[in-house]
Amino acid sequence: MDLNASLSFTVTERFLRYVTIDTQSDPNSKTIPSTEKQKDLGRLLVNELLEIGVSDAHLDEYGYVYATIPANTDKNTVPVICFCSHMDTAPDCSGTGVKPIIHKNYNGTDIILPDDNTQVLKMSEHPDLKNQKGNDIITASGNTLLGADNKAGVAEIMDACYQLINHPEIKHGVIKILFTPDEEIGRGVDKADIAKIGAFACYTMDGESAGNMENETFSADGARLTINGVSSHPGFAKGKMESAIKIAGQIIAALPDDLSPEHTEGMQGFVHPVDFGGHVETATIDFIIRDFEDEKLSKHADEIRKVADEVLKRFPNSSYTLETHEQYRNMKNVLAQNPQIVEYGMEAIRRAGLEARLCSIRGGTDGSRLSFMGLPSPNIFAGEHAFHGKQEWVSVQDMQKAVETILHLCEIWESPGP
Incomplete structure (x- = not known):
């Protein structure tokens, strides 16, 4: 009709x-x-x-x-x-x-x-x-x-x-x-x-x-990167302090452009930091990870680890953990x-x-x-x-x-x- x-x-x-x-x-x-x-x-x-x-x-x-x-x-x-x-x-x-x-x-x-x-x-x-x-x-x-x-x-x-x-x-x-x-x-x-x-x-x-x-x-995962720095009194911090806030900033800055939402389109996936918080000793970055192919989600998470490993080389007494969780497929x-x-x-x-x-x-x-x-x-x-x-x-x-x-x-x- x-x-x-x-x-x-x-x-x-x-x-x-x-x-x-x-x-x-x-x-x-x-x-x-x-x-x-x-x-x-x-x-x-x-x-x-x-x-x-x-x-x-x-x-x-x-x-x-x-x-x-x-x-x-x-x-x-x-x-x-x-x-x-x-x-x-x-x-x-x-x-x-x-x-x-x-x-x-x-x-x-x-x-x-x-x-x-x-x-x-x-x-x-x-x-x-x-x-x-x-x-x-x-x-x-x-x-x-x-x-x-x-x-x-x-x-x-x-x-x-x-x-x-x-x-x-x-x-x-x-x-x-x-x-x-x-x-x-x-x-x-x-x-x-x-x-x-x-x-x-x-x-x-x-x-x-x-x-x-x-x-x-998209298939979607969420991820949280937790950075464990070294806190010290700022008046006596030389050679001691490793600020988790600064480490987090360097990690965010080092993320590859070709994996960011502002540089991707079509069927390309991305890694996107969406929230940040913390203090000198501990800081967290929350990410959303997206791709049309499920198996690429873990590869994108590995890219976060790769960047974090490289940045942490400059901060020998600090460490990080990355936890991922499924959002939808x-x-x-x-x-x-x-x-x-x-x-x-x-x-x-x-x-x-x-x-x-x-x-x-x-x-x-x-x-x-x-x-x-x-x-x-x-x-x-x-x-x-x-x-x-x-x-x-x-x-x-x-x-x-x-x-x-x-x-x-x-x-x-x-x-x-x-």
Whole structure:
């Protein structure tokens, strides 16, 4: 069926409503969710789902929203599928007091954000804007991020729920909905109840350009380098003190440029120091290590050791330890075992009238970990761009295409044939 001709989209109104709710997560918090304010959006989503007739929608103690849309097909062999987006926004940029602005009928010129005229969206810096002429672009006002990552995905799934309830001619099996907290700080599925979801496959709506589908992410490790120096009274330190702070600084400075995120792209991995602390006697450096090939993660950790060994030659009485831990793995390893999950996603994008492009993503999504928790989860475009910054944007038309893609996916799983 021609979905676009029969739908009255609600995605824009929902998105504009959701982004005004501050849901920034906090990496330093030990609570789940990391910030209680994420539940403010969760409660709103539950109320909206209940209002449109999704009767089991609820928010749990950890800030997760679960909901079920019952099947409306006579077929009893349709697999259960799930759609997932995260509610939190990144700690990198303020999410308080977001003022969304719709720039209608974009004409290709620079978009100057009114609350800070140094924030200018230029086509040369945002290449996907070339595909947006005539579309309606949504930005924040210049003082905050927008929150399209990932409230665009949330709004798209919510609109799809609305459409499924109000268009029974769209045949589908059981559809599960999952909205998560704390994805931006790497804890998005720590408390996700996979048994409660009970799905065969999941699609995270958390990608960039319209038409993109991502079946491959980085594999990721974290690492902590602990440097044990030699402390001494600074007035009597000559020949004695070996400052762990200075050792750490030299190690960071000696890391190879070709393994840094600012010098890598595509399928290249990196080693990235993300936090530092300590004093003269002991200092720590926290790293994130990324690559698309699992076996290269240990090689990148060895590069940290190599640099540390070389620096420590100048500090004979000091030492270090390096501890690594797994964060997530490339979801392609799981998705390859169930190729129809990705194939159906690509077909849904095509049915929405877009060129379907299979991509890799230089990062992770909730789908990375869900896949290894027994719920294979590729990532589909949500239309979000320039995430985590004041120039973040999304187009109304791309969000509508994402809604269509979700609905086509529901139809395809119900009737996989041509």
